[in-house]
Amino acid sequence: MPGLSPARGVGVEAGRAAVRLARLPVDMATDGFGQLIGLLGRATPWRSTGPGDPPRTDSGIPVLLVHGLADGASVVPPLQRELRGDGVGPFIPVTCNAFGPDIPTAARKLGDQVESACARGAGRAAVVIGYSLGGLIARYYVQRLGGDAYVPLVITLATPHGGTATALLAPAHPLLRQLRPGSELLVELAEPAAGCRTRFVAFYSDLDEAVIPAARGRIDHPDLKARNVLVPGVGHLTLPLHRPVIDEMRALLAAAQVTFACVP
Secondary structure, eight states, X not given: OOOOOHHHHHHHHHHHHHHHHHTSOHHHHHHHHHXXXXXXXXXXXXXXXXXXXXXXXXXXXXXXXXXXXXXXXXXXXXXHHHHOBTTBXXXXXXXXXXXXXXXXXXXXXXXXXXXXXXXXXXXXXXXXXEETHHHHHHHHHHHHSSGGGTOSEEEEESOOTTXXXXXXXXXXXXXXXXXXXXXXXXXXXXXXXXXXXXXXEEEEOTTOSSSSSGGGGSOOOTTSEEEEEEOTTOOTTXXXXXXXXXXXXXXXXXXXXXXXXXXX
16 A cells, blocks of 8 residues: 555544544533633632631642643542542642643642642652643653652653644634644753752543554653553543553552652
């Protein structure tokens, strides 16, 4: 069979991206589009727990959970329930305007939450778990903003570390443009990062409808201590709550509780 011409190959890839994007669950697509229409240009403050929340009794290493574009309610609360126990916690959901100005701005806000959690924890380090876009925000914070002094471990779930073809079809919002392969932000993350102390574990799937191609869910950077874990046969929304992934994360958090009890 003759090979595709470059122009035709790009068209086919874009077509495949469109088909996969259309197969995303209706709730994700509808919620994300609603946020885009209703929130563009408006700032929504980040928060962890509010003053009316019950006091936390966890005495372990703080774990901050950062959601993606349109999944705060569908992923973070059940993930938090699944990960509780073994002396790890408090678990701190970090919410944000999914269509805020850009990823660096979101990363600085995350940094405020991380450093506050570490201060409340008597000098303990913190772990950050980021789902989808949340993983890219967490990576930017530790890799580019000095967050590796506070966060020895970042776990990412279905995160487009190398960008995704689906972003080529998205509206031209600054944050969404940063998810396009070859964007300025992704070029910045590819720059040398010698001395970054954070360890990364990146879970990605070969059936992810939002991260295309699948290999872009990996962290492939020569200066970063990263372990990439392929989770075969699960979708973008399924991956963070997939039982083998939950079990692996629980083991990682239990080990972090012992290894990273205090900031060096």
